[in-house]
Amino acid sequence: MKVLMALLLLALTLGSALGKEAAPLAEDEAVEARLIGISEEMRCLVCQNESLAGSHAELAEDLRREIRGLIKQGKSDQEVMEFMVSRYGDFVRYRPPVKPVTWLLWFGPFLLLAVGIVALVAYLRRRGKHVAETPLSEAEQQRALALLNDKGENP
């Protein structure tokens, strides 16, 4: 058993010794890095919950090829984004621009938060009024004092 383990371990180390350094996937790493940066900001229209960077859909591959071409032509990220938006609409962007149609999307959560806070404050105030003050009676006060003074002597 031990011999077998040793052999296996040896095989493992041999494997890594013989393996070579991973070849870069793309010819131009700078272009590829920008491609990933841009396409992570974009939605794949075929599988809508995947980013363009992560999708294996054929259209996503074509679009990545297209974006790679644009980057090589020296287009800025902004121009690449415009290229995509002019064809597929704001929907391709995971972070749509702030404009009247998207106001509800951007500010809706804060609106809900504000409504919640107002409701909470109103509720707390109303409840404060409902709970009547009940002062301690003479006997209760005496007992409370006694308990407080008792501290230390009677652990």
Added chain:
Amino acid sequence: MKRFLIPLVLFGVLVVFLAIGLTRDPHEVPSPLVGKPAPQFQLPQLASAEGKTFSPKDMLGKVWLFNVWASWCGSCREEHAVLVGLAQAGAAVPIVGMDYKDQRGDALRWLQQFGNPYLLSVSDADGRVGIDYGVYGVPETYVIDKAGVIRYKQIGPVTQEALEKKILPLVKELQK
């Protein structure tokens, strides 16, 4: 009783929103190209072996349908019957097809088998023109007016209902 009213109303609003959400197809993304000039291209005609080309400017002055299809596309087949029906009914509107990311042989066989409702088809083998038109799910159909402006985009198959209720009335309107 009154204290349940507000949560009940909120719940009702939520239900209405969710119900509306259920009736909408998230795959139908409104195209920003509607109302804009159809992107120009020059592509080889599918049927032509000598490499005759077609360009949208060839259709200027006519209202036409631009239908993106492919032989590998399943829902194109059900749509195809509708288009063939439209063409046989005495071409109310010319249809130009774009064979999207397809093999020429497969596409020609497909047309032979299921009929050819197209004035002509062009071949977009690498899908570049498809990207210019914002194609993301075949079949897609564009209504293009006399000035070459896209007026409507049908995402997914053209059904008989869509044809009668949306596309043909619009075509008639634009042909005036």
